[in-house]
Amino acid sequence: MTQNTLKNIGFIGTGVMGKSMASHVLKAGYNVTVYTRTKHKAEELLAEGATWVDTVKELAATVDLVITMVGYPSDVEEIYFGEEGILQNAREHTYVVDMTTSKPSLAVKIYEEAKKRNIHALDAPVSGGDIGARNAKLAIMVGGDQAAFNNVLPIFQMMGENIIHQGEAGAGQHTKLANQITIATNMIGVAEALVYSKKAGLNPERVLDSISTGAAASFSLSQLGPRMLKGDFAPGFYVKHFIKDMTIALEAAEEMGLSTPGLKLSLELYKELAEKGEEDSGTQALIKLFE
Incomplete structure (x- = not known):
């Protein structure tokens, strides 16, 4: 065929x-x-x-x-x-x-x-x-x-x-897990950076404009950062599914004898977020843990 x-x-x-x-x-x-x-x-x-x-x-x-x-x-x-x-x-x-x-x-x-x-x-x-x-x-x-x-x-x-x-x-799945490992700690960075900007008395929207095109640039920053600031936590990708992905990635890494401390921390934080009733929210709801 x-x-x-x-x-x-x-x-x-x-x-x-x-x-x-x-x-x-x-x-x-x-x-x-x-x-x-x-x-x-x-x-x-x-x-x-x-x-x-x-x-x-x-x-x-x-x-x-x-x-x-x-x-x-x-x-x-x-x-x-x-x-x-x-x-x-x-x-x-x-x-x-x-x-x-x-x-x-x-x-x-x-x-x-x-x-x-x-x-x-x-x-x-x-x-x-x-x-x-x-x-x-x-x-x-x-x-x-x-x-x-x-x-x-x-x-x-x-x-x-x-x-x-x-x-x-299986190579497609391994590549996607590498993708999720990358996003895991990136999401922590985006949430922390936006909360830091607010605490420093800055306009976080303007901060996003400055840092979204430099060395910090990422999909999470440019696409999910604005949603965090608007309080838009509708799921583009569910918290519960990200937890699933990170769990699979962590298990795969452990099977290979690989240490992934950033992934482990992100998984712990997202599990905490889910326990607070946010499992059906989008992954950008992580900022709620830092505010």
Whole structure:
């Protein structure tokens, strides 16, 4: 099956990110089928012309490419394996792409099981949050076979800009974990800097204007810093999902015998934030711990 025959695309998971990603593919003229545990999350896509199915099994059996964007590794495991799962029900030569941030070892397990069934599997987690998803500017980090990557690349290009094949199965997930490790301590720095600016009697918006383009520049500073100052804590990326990602990263680092003190500190702070009732807030809510 070549890229020219990848016409029927299935999306499982249409939350903050998945909804926008599926919408871009739909608007490009592809047939999009969706399934999500709570149907109301798919209503906008259905209004745009997507097709609804009631089960993972039905979706897997009727599309050329399945894209999954769910919450946790346990969700990934549930939808890929078992009698009602993707791998049991997809046809030969179907492509399956997990874009959830999940465990590298689970990506390898999916790849190996898919290969036994003549199914092409890629792990392709993304970075860029709700803004990147809406604007089709996501960074997409891909693990799996080069040929499968080449065939799915036109679909990736509808959702993102910085799309890099990182290596064999699991490499996409490892790259995303490196991304999350980078963000972990960066978020602490952004929150501390803005609170410091206020305490020093400065105008924090003007401070942001000065430091957002210099050596301190980052997505977190330029995109989430203004949200912190406005008190806008709506989730572009949930606190609970960041905790999940950092936990996976910390476990992976420990398995490799690597010390990551910055990651460990950030995870502790975000867990404290979640305990204060902020698990469904965006990651920018971290500033609440410092104010």
